[in-house]
Amino acid sequence: KAGVTQTPRYLIKTRGQQVTLSCSPISGHRSVSWYQQTPGQGLQFLFEYFSETQRNKGNFPGRFSGRQFSNSRSEMNVSTLELGDSALYLCASSPGGGENQPQHFGDGTRLSIL
Amino acid sequence: AQKVTQAQTEISVVEKEDVTLDCVYETRDTTYYLFWYKQPPSGELVFLIRRNSFDEQNEISGRYSWNFQKSTSSFNFTITASQVVDSAVYFCALSGGAGNNRKLIWGLGTSLAVNP
Numbered sequence: 181k182a183g184v185t186q187t188p189r190y191l192i193k194t195r196g197q198q199v200t201l202s203c204s205p206i207s208g209h210r211s212v213s214w215y216q217q218t219p220g221q222g223l224q225f226l227f228e229y230f231s232e233t234q235r236n237k238g239n240f241p242g243r244f245s246g247r248q249f250s251n252s253r254s255e256m257n258v259s260t261l262e263l264g265d266s267a268l269y270l271c272a273s274s275p276g277g278g279e280n281q282p283q284h285f286g287d288g289t290r291l292s293i294l
Numbered sequence: 295a296q297k298v299t300q301a302q303t304e305i306s307v308v309e310k311e312d313v314t315l316d317c318v319y320e321t322r323d324t325t326y327y328l329f330w331y332k333q334p335p336s337g338e339l340v341f342l343i344r345r346n347s348f349d350e351q352n353e354i355s356g357r358y359s360w361n362f363q364k365s366t367s368s369f370n371f372t373i374t375a376s377q378v379v380d381s382a383v384y385f386c387a388l389s390g391g392a393g394n395n396r397k398l399i400w401g402l403g404t405s406l407a408v409n410p
Contacts, residue, residue, distance in 0.1 A: 225399070
């Protein structure tokens with residue numbers, strides 16, 4: 181079974197630009213979550229999508245947004261990039277449903293802002 | 295508010311030593327879940343274990359064991375006879391039972407270096 185696939189692996193942008201990151205979950209998984217990982221703040225939850233609807237949201241500004249498609253693939257968009265947005269962005273998928281099932285992570289997209 | 299504390303930032307051991315990684319959590323939920331993940335240098339987070347708040351049985355999986363104690367709000371992880379391949383950052387995480395509390399709250403991780 182293929183794992184969670186994130187593209188691209190690396191991205192370099194400049195301040196003020198916008199970026200879109202992509203995540204393909206494990207086949208059959210309907211829940212996709214996004215996390216930001218930085219050395220200073222650690223892993224922080226961005227949002228979770230389930231059946232094309234945002235089910236949970238973390239404490240990030242509105243510049244961070246996401247969506248999920250009918251095939252469960254998800255995209256995350258960051259607009260008006262700031263230097264502090266440099267981070268590893270991780271996507272995780274799980275079957276979804278009622279219980280807190282383990283999330284399976286992709287390799288991440290490393291975003292660098294110049 | 296939910297919180298996870300991993301007080302040990304870095305641990306260095308010699309191969310074959312036993313090592314325990316500490317995790318202390320805070321939550322007001324009566325139903326919650328605790329997790330351990332491993333992040334090797336390659337970067338991918340690897341799921342190790344999930345525990346729910348109603349199951350305090352300790353668990354052993356090969357050289358790995360976990361000690362869950364609700365009385366002290368701790369969920370510690372022990373590696374027996376450590377190996378170089380165990381070198382990684384280990385994260386403890388917590389999620390609540392429902393709604394917005396279902397998101398994972400992470401500790402800052404413990405970086406484990408196992409030296410030959």
